[in-house]
Amino acid sequence: MKKIDHIAIAVQNLDEAEAAYKDVLDLKWHGREEVATQKVLTSIFEVGESRVELIQPTAADSPIAVFLEKKGGGLHHICFEVDDIETEMARLKEEGARLLNETPTAGVGGSKVAFLHPKSCGGVLVEIVEKP
Numbered sequence: 001m002k003k004i005d006h007i008a009i010a011v012q013n014l015d016e017a018e019a020a021y022k023d024v025l026d027l028k029w030h031g032r033e034e035v036a037t038q039k040v041l042t043s044i045f046e047v048g049e050s051r052v053e054l055i056q057p058t059a060a061d062s063p064i065a066v067f068l069e070k071k072g073g074g075l076h077h078i079c080f081e082v083d084d085i086e087t088e089m090a091r092l093k094e095e096g097a098r099l100l101n102e103t104p105t106a107g108v109g110g111s112k113v114a115f116l117h118p119k120s121c122g123g124v125l126v127e128i129v130e131k132p
């Protein structure tokens with residue numbers, strides 16, 4: 001695990017949340033990107049070497065829509081960058097962590113990502129990412 005790549009926050013209204021992070025927190029805005037595999041629209045902010053991603057569902061069956069229904073928004077996951085996602089996934093499995101996907105899926109900007117069950121990580125969903 002090299003560093004915190006990003007922290008993702010689930011929001012009901014991307015326009016409103018984006019304005020708050022831009023105007024109130026004054027974070028440097030990077031832009032928006034749709035992640036089709038997760039059925040979300042993300043708004044990305046840069047904070048030093050890390051990012052904050054606001055995520056809004058684009059479909060009713062998006063995992064984020066389910067999360068918003070249950071919890072009404074807030075911290076959704078923390079993402080750690082790794083050098084080699086396949087090796088890291090194998091290591092985590094060996095350590096007894098519960099992975100939510102067997103193989104990496106496509107993330108923002110051509111990255112490869114995988115998720116760990118919150119039960120394996122103190123109640124928080126954890127994502128790992130390998131950058132292209």
Ligand code: ZN
Nearest residue numbers: 006008079127
């Ligand atoms: Zn993420």
